[in-house]
Amino acid sequence: MPKKPVKDVFGFWQIKGADFSGKYEIPIVHGTSKIPESLVPFSACEKETETKNKAVHFYQLDENFIGCLSSEIKLTKKLDTFRKYQSVILPDYSVYRDMSLAQQIFQVYKSRAIGNFLMQNGIQIIPNVRWGDERTYEFAFEGIDKWGVVTIGAQGGYNNKENTQYFETGFYKMLEVLDPATILCYGELSDSLKAECSLRKIALKTYQTEISKVDWKKGTFQQEFNF
Numbered sequence: 001m002p003k004k005p006v007k008d009v010f011g012f013w014q015i016k017g018a019d020f021s022g023k024y025e026i027p028i029v030h031g032t033s034k035i036p037e038s039l040v041p042f043s044a045c046e047k048e049t050e051t052k053n054k055a056v057h058f059y060q061l062d063e064n065f066i067g068c069l070s071s072e073i074k075l076t077k078k079l080d081t082f083r084k085y086q087s088v089i090l091p092d093y094s095v096y097r098d099m100s101l102a103q104q105i106f107q108v109y110k111s112r113a114i115g116n117f118l119m120q121n122g123i124q125i126i127p128n129v130r131w132g133d134e135r136t137y138e139f140a141f142e143g144i145d146k147w148g149v150v151t152i153g154a155q156g157g158y159n160n161k162e163n164t165q166y167f168e169t170g171f172y173k174m175l176e177v178l179d180p181a182t183i184l185c186y187g188e189l190s191d192s193l194k195a196e197c198s199l200r201k202i203a204l205k206t207y208q209t210e211i212s213k214v215d216w217k218k219g220t221f222q223q224e225f226n227f
Contacts, residue, residue, distance in 0.1 A: 013072045014113035017120050022142035024105050029115035031148050032087050032124040035182065039089070039207050042068075051084040055126060058091040059153045059186045059209070065091060069114055079121050087124040089151045089184075090115045095140075097132045097166065104132055105139050112143040126151050126184065131170035140170070141177040150180045154187035155209050168193060175200065187212075 018027040036055035040048050043064045045056045058065050068074045069091060082088050091114055093107040108130065115125050128151050131140040144150060152174075157167035171193055174180075182203040189197075189206065197204045 008072070011070070011110075011113065014110075014117045016117075018113070018116040020143075022139060024109065024139045024142065026109055026139060026142035027112040027116045028143045029090065029112050029119060029125060029127055030145055031126045031150070033149055033182075034086055034124065035149065035184065035205060036086050036126075039186065040085070041210055045085070046081055051086075053086050055087045055089050056082060056085050057089045057151075057186060058128070059155060060092075062094050066093075069110075075114075075117065076121075079118075079123065082118065082123050087126050088118055089126045090118075090128040092128050092130055092153050095130045095132045095136065099132075101135055104136055108136075108139055108142070115143075128152070129174055129178070131166075131174070133166055134169070134173075137170070137173050137177075141174060144178060146178050147181050148178075149182040149184065150174075150178060151184040151186065154185050154189055155211070157187070158190070164190075172196070175202070 015027055020026060021028050037053040038055075039057045040051070040054050041060055041064075042056055042058050043060060048054070068078060091111045093111050095104050095107050099107075111128060111130070115127065118125050126149055127144045129141065129144065130153070131137065152171070154167070156163065158164050168190065171189075175196070179200075180202060182205070183197060185204065185206045187206065187209050189204070194204065
């Protein structure tokens, strides 16, 4: 009698065909050099009618996308939608400084693992970079090509003095390690970081966040975005 197949509950489907990088064996991803004109949140990508020159992003609460990205069946069903877009920015899983370091490593790992799955299925991707404090520097930039296009989320990076310090210090470390040709930023950067990009001849493109588009006076806040 044939053995019953073992159910893949560990996400091995995400890393089929992957190569790995660094001490923690983070999956390696290769991003596109094409720059999207605008971004569409994952929670709205099914409804978008005009997808040309746009990228899907995950700068939302993790609860908006974690269910889909944890399921091979659900994510496979999304592939046809993703193929309508120029590219998909890799998931921005939260990396909180008060998480255990093991949790933070796994958050970065998951983003790259999803990137591998999308690449293996012919989706153009753009790596997302997310860091915490200096402990994360040994893995936060792993698996990403140097001199390429990367994206970062600045939303929340400037909401208090402590966060600003960690965000900007990590930004400089990213420049040192990855030396990107282009940085796509969801949200605005400080004048000092913009000046640093200009000094290093790094192309910078910023995108308006969903919450900044809200017209509070007209009551156009859309709950489904869950910023």
